[in-house]
Amino acid sequence: MQALSSVFRHARRASLGAAAALAVALAGCATSPHGPSTSNATPELSTQTSHAYHGRFAVRYLDQNGKSRNAYGNFDWQQQGDTVTLQLLNPLGQTLAIVTSSPASASLELPNRQPVTADNVTDLMQHTLGFALPVEGLRYWLASSPAPSSRAKTVVDPDQSSRLKEIDQEGWTIQYLAYADAPATGVKRLDLTRENPPLDIKLVLDR
Incomplete structure (x- = not known):
């Protein structure tokens, strides 16, 4: 796949049809995890806080016919305690989908349609869009921490031991x-890949 900076330059010229396809299906090509790791890392992040992330995404996926396609756009992530609201937008800023996830329920809204609800966000996205975006894991992974829900393997950044280089958890490689340059803090760029079903997501955070 091209360097992410090149991908986003091409994204500005991408048609709305390619971006809008994200609201139908996301499945894609993945790379294999590699490198040394340690297991049972203890996450430091608590969900009983507020977080907001804004940025850009690039997704490589397979359509219903098995053809490889790409989608690009912007995202807005709002997290209040255990509730996450994720808005996906095309490169022109038009809403593709709004997903809301909480421990008790989840909802998904497409443009000009009534919201669809389910007990959890994984089932909702799988049945509505044909894929399951890792919203529950992302609430931790965006903060460079493993999720507490399952066993994880981590790789520490060799240049700065206080930072993580990689997390392998729940079938995902992050x-x-x-990372942002001082005085800013936090993650700046991250890739998420999964082999089964395959999906490749690239994120750039603009704080």
Whole structure:
């Protein structure tokens, strides 16, 4: 796949049809995890806090016919305690989908349609869009921490031991490619890949 900076330059010229396809299906090509790891890392992040992330995404996926396609756009992530609201937008800023997840329920809204609800966000996205975005894991992974829900393997950044380079958890490999420069803090770029079903997501956070 091209470097992410090149991907986003092409994204500005991408058609709305390619971006809107994200609201129908996301499945894609993944890379294999590698490198040394340690297990049972203890996450430091508590969900009883507020977090907001804004940025850009690039997704490589397979359509219903098995053809490889790409989708690009922007995202807005709002987290209040255990509730997450994720808005996906195309490159022109038009809403593709709004997903809300809480421990008790989840809802998904597409443009000009009534919201659809389910007991959890994984089932909702799988049945509505044909894929399951890792919202529950992302609430921790965006903060460079393993989720507390399952066993995880982590790789520490060799250049700075206080930072993580990689997390392998729940079938996902999360690679941290860049952190914000001081005085800003937090993750700047990360890749998420999964083999089964395959999916490749690239995120750039603009704080």
